[in-house]
Amino acid sequence: MTGFHLVVALLLLLSILLGLVRVVRGPTAADRMLAAQLFGTTGVAVLLLLGRALAVPAFWDVALVFALLAGITGIAFVRRHATPTAPAEGEGPDVRD
């Protein structure tokens, strides 16, 4: 079973790599953000499989943190992206789209 789980984890890693194409092609910032969401979900799956295959329970805790951070990343993106007229004080140059 260990080998099987490792092979599946490798497949999922390849699918993350494929998703990188969407980051390059865009066209909007939201599309690139979607690829980041893909990393979140698939990354959690890879960590769960690795935790089981290598018998390292800590990986599952890392997966929990990943799941949380994926949500926070999305919310931070929308907060930053959704205020085109009134940038907050102390913000650097805008990097929309």
Added chain:
Amino acid sequence: MSATDWLSAGFVSAGTVFFVAGTIGLLRFPDVYSRLHALGKADNLGLGLLVIGLAISADRLLDVVHLVLIWLLVLVSSATTSHLIARNALKRGVSPWTRSDR
């Protein structure tokens, strides 16, 4: 391999199929809304199947709770961010793809 192992492997494989389908959808679909649909549904269903597969072969009940908790957290965060990204795109005037755009 025991029957439990086979069942577990089946669920994990089915989950992987959904993950790959989600990635293909992300690359192939025409606009941000349909891409959200590929990610938000296919990937979370894939993770759910994978969690079921791993939970079947888990040794302790605590591991099952841990897995289900991770899945629920991913579901909540993914649903929230999908909704926010779609609303943000709509506000910024990204028009949904129609058949005539082909």
